[in-house]
Amino acid sequence: MVEPRLATVLNVNDDDANRYLVNRILEMAGYTVLEAATGMAALLMAEQHRPDVIVLDVKLPDISGYEVCARLRANPDTASIAVMHTSATFVTSDKKARGLDAGADAYLTQPFDASELVATVRSLQRLRHAEQAARRRANELAEMDRRKDEFLAMLAHELRNPLAAIMTSIGILERNPTDNLKEARMRGIIHRQTHHLARLVDDLLDVSRITRGKVELRTGRLDLRAVLLQVIQVIRPGTEARGLGLEVSLPDSPLWLTGDATRLEQIFTNLLDNAAKYTDTGHITLRVEQEGVNGSAQAVVRVRDTGIGIPQDVLPRIFDLFAQADTSLERTRGGLGIGLTLVRQLVQLHGGQVTARSHGTGKGSEFEVRLPLLHFMEETAPAPLPRRTRAGRHILLVEDNPDARQAMRELLELWGHQVEEAPDGLRGVELAVQRRPELALVDIGLPGLDGYRVAQELRSRVGRDIRLVAITGYGGPEGHDRALKAGFDLHIVKPVKPDELDRLLSSL
Structure with missing residues (x-):
């Protein structure tokens, strides 16, 4: 069984008799006592030994107890140590107030009873333990919050992949009208509920980012x-x-x-x-x-x-x-x-x-x-952008989800594009180098070589001739910024609405 650690008190006093008396009182109460006769020695010992409580006389031969306390509080390594001022000289209320304002937790004037000294030390010790427990709890909560954010990001990614496949598929179906009223109603239900699910996923992530002040507007x-x-x-x-x-x-x-x-x-x-x-x-x-x-x-x-x-x-x-x-x-x-x-x-x-x-x-x-x-x-309206006519393009699709990849390929081919596909990052880079497509739609969460590495490889081996679009289940400004730094021209979050993808391809 591990023995509990005895609490340690640093007793700082330049008067040998007073220092000895306080030492004996504290030792008889069960404390481990360290001692120092000057302010500078007290600062050194506090940093080396990290006592639970410091009994600090105000009048010292080198620097005052007020200054010692201020330096303790300014040092992150000693800022949490409980400090009790003692003095036989500075006993007026303004002196006590000055000591407490400087960071002391208590102030005793000499002479004091042994029971009063021990009771005050115990009170400060309880205060320190409560602060440590609160600090540990705050750290635990921060860690739990971080893990929660990681979980939400992963959850969104896992939800957005099937949503992307569904949304792309319904986009294909809507381009082939049906005379069957029941089928048309079912298509409408799938369309509406898929968009509703996508909004719920976005809201779930956004509320976490917004409450932490992580959302930045891209204004214009x-x-x-x-x-x-x-x-x-x-x-x-x-x-x-x-x-x-x-x-x-x-x-x-x-x-x-x-x-x-x-x-x-x-x-x-x-x-x-x-x-x-x-x-x-x-x-x-x-x-x-x-x-x-x-x-x-x-x-x-x-x-x-x-x-x-x-x-x-x-x-x-x-x-x-x-x-x-x-x-x-x-x-x-x-x-x-x-x-x-x-x-x-x-x-x-x-x-x-x-x-x-x-x-x-x-x-x-x-x-x-x-x-x-x-x-x-x-309020002058900006000049309208010139209308672009869309022509069939040579597109590389890099996506590891088979359903999402197949649905996206069929939608792109429906629009008249020539599509080649790769199930992972390594194959995507290989095809891009061999076939030289005009544009690559690249998922970020790829096996073998993630989308960021794919973009870096393509920029170094193919150059600026290829347009790169990151399509990912990971949202947020961090992913957007990282994608642009890796070499992508655009970063869009799954599920991508077919009409939005159509406009995007037309504008590139």
Whole structure:
């Protein structure tokens, strides 16, 4: 059985008699005692032996106890040691306050009783043990948080691979119309639910990154109307399938602002999806207006529904993580309870505000987003990009998931591209060197040679003639930055919508 370590006290006092007396009291109480007669000696011994408590006289021959305490606190190796000042000279309240302000944990004036000294040392020892336990717990929680983030990243990667195969396959099917109404409905269900799953995966990862301050916006000047039209195009089929009306009112002129188009789409997709989820019958209204506030212009977007409403006791915390209006055991509404948390965080990152209103259960709800617009002098629309005509390309597809690889190849060939495929990084590099494709779509998580190494090899052996696109289940700014450093031209996250991939290939 391992014997518990005896607590160690460093006794610092230049008076031999006082130092001896304190030593004897502490030793009789069961402590291991070290001693020092000067401030510099105390600092050296504290760093070497790391005592549990230091009994530190204020008046020392070289530097004062105040200075010793300040230096202990400034040194990371000794900052956590408990310090008790003692003094027979500096006994006034202002001197005690100075000692405590300098970092001491307690202050005893001499003469003191042996019981008072021992009780104070024990109190400081308990304080130190509590701090150490709290520090260990904080380190454990930080490690658990790190492992959780790693798990979520791996989970997203594993989920995105099958989602990519499903989304690509349904994209192929949708290009071959069917007269069978039942089959058409089933295709619509698969399409909507796949997109819903993809959004859930993105939200799950985003909430972890946002709460840790890891999300960076990729901003540029854009027209908010265009963003909202894109969102409506995605959302409308789902609302119509539920028998809900979607009324949209947009201004005639552009609403120019500085923002991240992807994140803005995420904001309004979440709000509209949330409105549809909590509305059984009736309609959803999206109304956009421009308002002036204190000499500056704002875009005001209101999403209103005729759904179940928000109870008054839930309304103040509706944007909190995992908060939901439907808290019944049946959980008929679904969702993770993180969408509105993402909305608030992303709106705030854009310099805006979001508020929720409801008159209570069964009376619908309204969410209002306010975003700052650019000054009217800056509202000149950017010159339109020249329209490009798409021609068949020679494409190398490097993907280790067989279903995802086959679905992507058939979709690309449907668009008229010549496709060669490789199941791993080594074969991908070999084919690229031999066949010299125009463009390579490369998964990151590949066996043998990962996608980053593939990009580096192709840049060194093929050069800049080949365009490289990373298609990966690992999202986040870290993966994006690493992909660009490795030599990729673009970094996109699975599952890629077929129409988005089509636009991407046309623009490269």
